[in-house]
Amino acid sequence: MPKPINPVIFREYDVRGVYNQTLFPDDAVRIGVAYAQLLKQKTPKNSYTINVGFDGRLSTPVLLDPLIAGLKSEGINVRLIGLGPTPMLYFSVFDGNEDGGIMITGSHNPKDHNGFKMMIGKTSLFGSEIQQLGKIAAGINLPVNSGSGKAETTDVLNGYVTRLAANYPASEKQLRIAWDAGNGAAGRVLPQLVKLLPGKHIVLNEIVDGNFPNHHPDPSVEENLKQLIDVVTREKLDAGFAFDGDADRIGVVDNMGRVFWGDQILLFLAENIIARNPGQPVIGDVKCSQILFDAVAKLGGKPVMWKTGHSLIKSKMAELSAPLAGEMSGHIFIKDQYYGYDDGIYAAIRFMQHLQNLPQDLAEWRDGLPEIYNTPEMRIECAEERKFKVIDEVRQRLQLAGSRFSDVDGVRVMTEEGWWILRASNTQPALALRAESNSPQGLEKLKSQIEQQLKQSGVPLKFASH
Incomplete structure (x- = not known):
């Protein structure tokens, strides 16, 4: 008899658990059914198509098929976009205008963790909607019927990579950059992306491996940036970028190998984006430095302090029509010339865009910040x-x-x-x-x-x- 679903996996921003301890394949079926029923409640229509992507977690293959079975049992058509970053799923929904999307990902969590990030339309599910999903899922009886939904595979990688590179203008200044995929889903994108960018690029740990053999993919922890720092300083590069397991968060090191924290990344990007959008809001979460909020005001932007959490920030960003937002954790949201969701790789592109126009190097820019x-x-x-x-x-x-x-x-x-x-x-x-x-x-x-x-x-x- 199937185990009842564990309510602890229904978190504030997503569904997340430890595989074979709190999260099981049967749960993926229930979550697929519950998501489909919630989708129908929120957007009544005759037919639905959603996109499904996944990162490189070892447990992903055994969660993917049950999830699809649950969706199809409710008549939902599924477009499988394959292995890649969570922002690639977001891009596929925004660009293709599907009814929603589900990403199977453990993000930056330990390798035995996995979960689901979900969208209905272009909006992420979070908070009370996740709890509603959990209540629906708890009432699903297994097994489910085969249903009328269809599944097909589609390639969005090329379109996503092309869109990432589209905002990087040609410049006389050729940057030298290291990129650390951390054996996470960014490895599916970076080798192809850097071929479209001018300058010198070194890609590290691009082979997707859910064992994360080189270091854990969490760029908010300095220990995980040691390899990147070593390459940047040894090769005398201009900067280095690192990403979490599903590449919706970014880490940055300067040319001296010093770590830029999330609020410093946000401030650096704000210089360029406020110049393009004077007087507009820039949102930082409550953990950001006061230096950020003071500098945004001085630059001519409107500083807004908001709750921590990527879904909460995205919601506030949409409410205020803000061109830029970010968190200490390295979630960076750019609406200016882009879609407004958190995309670590796109944030790196915009970081480079500003860096190539600076009269000084990145370490000198950082040294100009107030001492705290x-x-x-x-x-x-x-x-x-x-x-x-x-x-x-x-x-x-x-x-x-x-x-x-x-x-x-x-x-x-x-x-x-x-x-x-x-x-x-x-x-x-x-x-x-x-x-x-x-x-x-x-x-x-x-x-x-x-x-x-x-x-x-x-x-x-x-x-x-x-």
Whole structure:
């Protein structure tokens, strides 16, 4: 008898689980059926066609066929676009005008994880819609009927690569760039893409391998960028780009091998995009540096701080018609001359476009930023049923104390020393925190404030140094 579906896999932004522990092939059937029923509820019509893509996870082949079976049982026609990045799926839906799309991907998570990112029309499913999908899926009885849906394969890789390269203008300045696919889905695209770009290009780890033999594909972790940094500095390149497992996130290193974090990438791109779109909103998530928001205003843009989460940012971006948005995690969303979804490889193209027009090298640009002292984003374990209550308790204490803070996502507290943020993770049983100051002494004060707040809520935390 099939196991009941585990509700824990229905997250804030997607469906995600550990293969053969919380996520099984039978679940893929149910998710296909549930998605089809939700699609019909939201967009009633006579026939439907959706696109399905997948990354290089080892468990993907055993999830793909059951997913398609579930879709076909509800009469949904499926266009299989094959192995590639999540943004290639997005592109296929935007360019081909299908009714939606599903990507089988484990993104940046450990290799035994997998999941599904979904779109209805051109809009990502998230939040309450994911929970609605889960409730429908829980009521699906197996096995399902064969149904009237058809499946066919189609090639969108060439069109996607051509579109990526279309915004890279010819220039006298020939850049020297390293690209690290991390053995993830970007490896399907990068070798073909760099042939269309001027300059010198070195592609690393382009063979798609779900074991990730060289390093884990998460460019937000500096340890995973060591190979890229070594190549950039040894070969005296202008920059290096890295991508997560499904290439919707980007990491950047400068010509001296220093890491650009997500808010620095966003600020660099903002210089070019605000010049093209003066007075328009630029959205950064609540974890971004104050330097970003201040610089956007100085450049003539309208800085907007919003909730963390790629689906939440995309939704806000559409609401405000913003040309650019981004997160500390490396999700970068560009609507200017593009579609507005998060695409790490396209972000790299636009990064290069601005870099080739700079009068200085990338390290010199970075050295021009104000000096700050900050913590990395830290996560501390906190039970699912407790994490949001902790945030509420901290918020109440801040209100009673008359503190200055924003609660757009968790609490971001502003003080004379700088700011600190505490929020509940949407993807893990954890609290996420970060602090930033313009002095080492100020940073220590901020860290003490965080420790004190968490102590009052019974959450132990001791920073490494005081």
